[in-house]
Amino acid sequence: xxxxxxxxxxxxxxxxxxxxxxxxxxxxxxxxxxxxxxxxxxxxxxxxxxxxxxxxxxxxxxxxxxxxxxxxxxxxxxxxxxxxxxxxxxxxxxxxxxxxxxxxxxxxxxxxxxxxxxxxxxxxxxxxxxxxxxxxxxxxxxxxxxxxxxxxxxx
Amino acid sequence: xxxxxxxxxxxxxxxxxxxxxxxxxxxxxxxxxxxxxxxxxxxxxxxxxxxxxxxxxxxxxxxxxxxxxxxxxxxxxxxxxxxxxxxxxxxxxxxxxxxxxxxxxxxxxxxxxxxxxxxxxxxxxxxxxxxxxxxxxxxxxxxxxxxxxxxxxxx
Numbered sequence: 001x002x003x004x005x006x007x008x009x010x011x012x013x014x015x016x017x018x019x020x021x022x023x024x025x026x027x028x029x030x031x032x033x034x035x036x037x038x039x040x041x042x043x044x045x046x047x048x049x050x051x052x053x054x055x056x057x058x059x060x061x062x063x064x065x066x067x068x069x070x071x072x073x074x075x076x077x078x079x080x081x082x083x084x085x086x087x088x089x090x091x092x093x094x095x096x097x098x099x100x101x102x103x104x105x106x107x108x109x110x111x112x113x114x115x116x117x118x119x120x121x122x123x124x125x126x127x128x129x130x131x132x133x134x135x136x137x138x139x140x141x142x143x144x145x146x147x148x149x150x151x152x153x154x155x
Numbered sequence: 156x157x158x159x160x161x162x163x164x165x166x167x168x169x170x171x172x173x174x175x176x177x178x179x180x181x182x183x184x185x186x187x188x189x190x191x192x193x194x195x196x197x198x199x200x201x202x203x204x205x206x207x208x209x210x211x212x213x214x215x216x217x218x219x220x221x222x223x224x225x226x227x228x229x230x231x232x233x234x235x236x237x238x239x240x241x242x243x244x245x246x247x248x249x250x251x252x253x254x255x256x257x258x259x260x261x262x263x264x265x266x267x268x269x270x271x272x273x274x275x276x277x278x279x280x281x282x283x284x285x286x287x288x289x290x291x292x293x294x295x296x297x298x299x300x301x302x303x304x305x306x307x308x309x310x
Binding site: 027040072077 | 182
C-alpha cells in the first residue's frame with residue numbers, strides 16, 4: 001500500500017508538471033493538425049487501455065510487467081490530448097468533438113481531470129501487481145472515459 | 156556528464172524492457188488497426204519531436220522543462236510502432252510502408268534500433284538541460300528518422 005501510494009504521488013506530481021508544461025495555447029499550425037494529434041493520442045491510449053481490458057476480462061493471461069507497461073503508456077497519453085482542444089479546433093478534419101467542449105469548458109476540463117486522476121490510480125494499481133486492484137481501477141477509469149465520450153463526442 | 160550517462164542507462168534499460176514486453180506477435184484484431192496505431196504513434200512522436208526542433212532552430216525559446224517533457228513523449232513513442240509491423244500489415248488502411256520492411260526485416264529492425272538509441276541520447280540531453288547537447292542529439296536523431304523514412308516509407 002505504501003509502495004502504491006508513493007507511486008501514485010510520483011505519478012500525480014508528474015501529471016501536474018505536464019499539465020503546466022503544456023498550456024492550451026496554440027501549439028499547432030492548423031486546426032487539422034490539432035485534431036489529428038488528439039485523435040492519434042486517443043488511438044494510442046485506447047489501444048493500450050484495451051490491452052489492460054483484455055486482461056481484466058480474462059481474455060488474455062495477466063502478466064504484471066506487460067500490464068504495467070501498458071498502464072505507463074496510458075498514463076503518458078492521458079495528459080496529452082487536452083492542449084489540442086484550443087479555440088478554433090471545433091471544426092476541421094474528421095472531428096467528432098461536440099461544441100459543448102468549448103461552451104462548457106470548465107465542465108470539460110473537470111471531466112478531463114477526473115479521467116486523469118483515475119488513470120493515475122490505474123497506473124499505480126498496475127505497478128502494484130495486484131490484479132484485483134487493477135480490475136477495480138480499470139472499471140473506474142473506463143467509467144470516466146465513457147462519461148466524457150458520452151457528453152462531448154458525437155456518436 | 157555522470158548525470159547524463161546515468162539517465163541514459165536508465166532510459167536504455169526501460170527501452171530494453173519495453174522491447175521485450177511488446178513482441179511483434181499479432182496484438183491487433185485487423186491489419187487496419189495495426190496501421191492506424193503505428194501511424195498514430197508516429198503522429199504523436201513527430202509532433203513532440205517537431206516541438207524540440209522548433210527550439211533547436213531558434214523559432215521557440217528554450218525552456219528546459221518543456222523540452223524534457225517533449226523528449227519524454229518522444230522516448231515513450233519510439234519503442235511502440237515496431238510491434239505493429241507484423242506479417243500481413245503491409246496492406247490495408249492508408250499505409251505508406253514499403254514491402255522492404257518485411258523482405259529486409261533484419262535491416263528494418265536495425266534501423267529501428269538505431270533510431271531508438273538516438274532518441275535515448277536525445278532524452279538524456281534534454282534532461283541534462285544543455286541546449287548544445289540537445290542540438291547535437293536532435294540532429295543525429297533526425298538523421299536516423301530520415302534514413303528509415305527514405306528507405307522504408309513511400310513518398
